[in-house]
Amino acid sequence: MAITTIPVLVLNQNYEPLNVCTARRAFVLVDRGKAEILENGRGYLHSPTTLYIIPSIIRLIYLIHRPRPQGRLTRRDVFLRDRFTCQYCGKHTKDLTLDHVLPRHRGGGHNWQNVVSACKACNHRKAGRTPQEAHMHLIRDPFRPPFSFFRTFYPYLEDQVEWRKFVPGWEVDEGFA
Numbered sequence: 001m002a003i004t005t006i007p008v009l010v011l012n013q014n015y016e017p018l019n020v021c022t023a024r025r026a027f028v029l030v031d032r033g034k035a036e037i038l039e040n041g042r043g044y045l046h047s048p049t050t051l052y053i054i055p056s057i058i059r060l061i062y063l064i065h066r067p068r069p070q071g072r073l074t075r076r077d078v079f080l081r082d083r084f085t086c087q088y089c090g091k092h093t094k095d096l097t098l099d100h101v102l103p104r105h106r107g108g109g110h111n112w113q114n115v116v117s118a119c120k121a122c123n124h125r126k127a128g129r130t131p132q133e134a135h136m137h138l139i140r141d142p143f144r145p146p147f148s149f150f151r152t153f154y155p156y157l158e159d160q161v162e163w164r165k166f167v168p169g170w171e172v173d174e175g176f177a
Helices: 023-031 075-081 120-126 161-166
Strands: 007-011 017-022 035-039 044-046 051-053 057-060 096-100 115-119
Touching (some): 023 057, 057 161, 075 096, 075 115, 115 120
Antiparallel strands (some): 007 017, 035 057, 044 051, 096 115
């Protein structure tokens, strides 16, 4: 892996994970005195005159204040919320579609409370009607799942074992459990 693509965990001054950057960016932050190296899990980079530590985790010197992200409505997140199960017939499959409980052409919004997972057969059967008009019942009412900001870091945690102690809830994806 090239030095420019090695992932480095960036922590806020209070040790809360902020983001993931490349080792190159981490070198710049450390060199300018904006961050300190907490863990060296990568070895060293040799130049003709100096030996540089390749960081695995860096911590910013100053506290960064920023709002918590809320999460977006995506197909994958709806399927995860519904556990890849059709909300009309209960069929568990990866071949799902999105269904608007109250169809959009009848005033239904594209939001967490109006979108569910449906198999193609149920979506076709329901068509542009409400579940009551189609004589279909929802297994579970749609809801907005709690969003875990730390989901951003989960894909890295399989390989980056040393990061785990800084990312709460890495064992389970909390937003969809």
